Amino acid sequence: GAGVSQTPSNKVTEKGKYVELRCDPISGHTALYWYRQSLGQGPEFLIYFQGTGAADDSGLPNDRFFAVRPEGSVSTLKIQRTERGDSAVYLCASSLNPTGLAGMQFFGPGTRLTVL
Amino acid sequence: AQKVTQAQTEISVVEKEDVTLDCVYETRDTTYYLFWYKQPPSGELVFLIRRNSFDEQNEISGRYSWNFQKSTSSFNFTITASQVVDSAVYFCALSEGYSSASKIIFGSGTRLSIRP
Numbered sequence: 001g002a003g004v005s006q007t008p009s010n011k012v013t014e015k016g017k018y019v020e021l022r023c024d025p026i027s028g029h030t031a032l033y034w035y036r037q038s039l040g041q042g043p044e045f046l047i048y049f050q051g052t053g054a055a056d057d058s059g060l061p062n063d064r065f066f067a068v069r070p071e072g073s074v075s076t077l078k079i080q081r082t083e084r085g086d087s088a089v090y091l092c093a094s095s096l097n098p099t100g101l102a103g104m105q106f107f108g109p110g111t112r113l114t115v116l
Numbered sequence: 117a118q119k120v121t122q123a124q125t126e127i128s129v130v131e132k133e134d135v136t137l138d139c140v141y142e143t144r145d146t147t148y149y150l151f152w153y154k155q156p157p158s159g160e161l162v163f164l165i166r167r168n169s170f171d172e173q174n175e176i177s178g179r180y181s182w183n184f185q186k187s188t189s190s191f192n193f194t195i196t197a198s199q200v201v202d203s204a205v206y207f208c209a210l211s212e213g214y215s216s217a218s219k220i221i222f223g224s225g226t227r228l229s230i231r232p
Contacts, residue, residue: 033219042120042207042222043161056219089159105220107153107161 004108025094120223139208151209
């Protein structure tokens with residue numbers, strides 16, 4: 001596809017359940033980012049991948065959150081034992097090249113997660 | 117530590133009025149990038165502009181203009197002759213360093229409503 005895609009667009013789950021959110025970056029983009037946007041706030045950084053490895057996971061709020069990118073393309077954000085406070089829009093972004101000039105991060109439409 | 121402050125939570129103006137959205141940032145780096153993004157009701161983040169810390173020239177793009185002042189750590193955004201389609205939440209953001217690997221730090225956003 002032409003842009004970053006995220007699935008599902010909406011996810012409703014119950015407290016304590018496990019969820020997986022998927023991100024398909026723009027083809028050829030080596031850098032991939034996850035952000036979380038709570039209601040009325042700006043996006044907050046969670047984790048950044050360069051290729052298959054997590055280069056910066058300083059934004060993950062706790063060990064219930066985990067993300068993978070096994071083949072350096074698609075990424076999955078995994079949340080264990082979900083809590084109501086995890087309800088937010090989870091945004092994924094990708095950029096072409098991590099070196100040189102600060103590249104543009106292209107954002108996907110997000111996954112709206114609601115924990116009941 | 118890096119921080120972006122958008123003091124205006126909400127602004128409402130009548131169509132065709134000019135409006136300025138304020139942004140103040142904090143960073144210890146001498147090299148950084150500043151951004152503005154638009155988030156319409158559809159939710160997707162739309163990139164508007166990126167400026168690096170070494171370029172203080174003001175920029176104009178159609179009805180949009182940006183005023184970057186390092187002396188006051190501000191990067192304000194003005195919409196001239198506003199239109200209803202400009203209604204959205206606007207985010208100012210900061211990325212430290214000179215690599216696209218840097219995470220983006222967002223402000224809390226300004227909700228702009230343009231009344232017909």
